[in-house]
Amino acid sequence: MEVINENSAMLSNYEVYSLLTDIQAGRGQNKPNKHQQQLATITYETIKYLETKPCKIQSQESIVEFMKELEPYNLTKAEKVQILNLCPTTAVEIQLIVEESEERLMEDQIYSLLEVITKYNPTEEEEDAETEPTND
Template structure:
């Protein structure tokens, strides 16, 4: 994978994971420059490998981006969809700026279906979030 403009690129979690794994394996020509970030890279890789992005691939991402084209979302919104994988209409409304004017209720539910169809999920991540939500409710 190649980042074209390193200082201005928006990267998905999948791309960050792949880039850091390449650095860690020594596939990056500037490895000596990166020795100071070895610990940070390791921690980020450990985190991202336990999220849904570890199950993504360039093909999955490409197909997902093509499926989003009819919705006229910005690049940043598409990236947030890819990274955050919203599961509710409220989450979509928080990601899409001026969503009330730009998306109908039907389109929001279509987007939820697209997310479920095109992006591999992480059931353990969802279960963990649900458990955390239950603990918050129990504490109140």
């Protein structure tokens, strides 16, 4: 993954995570050398943090599909990126992310938006349930 113009776009956590793991692995960008120890530390700590977030299980394909499903809600780009990064699970969280949400989204739209978020970003409990063997 290549950042085309680092000053012109908001990046999702997935994009940052992908870029940093590429740097850490020595792909694409140069791996930090001994004179860039602080950069290596920041890279490591940021990756460690992002591995606890939904971006770790996201893919480029799922993000594209997710963004398509967000189109009917008339959200700004910033709101979409925040929803992608934070994966809110309650109506209150949606209201905190979407500016003037009371005027822009009906209550049923908020709950359908939460369903879309859950579809593309299952909670840890749902992931565990999918990976656990059944005792039939």
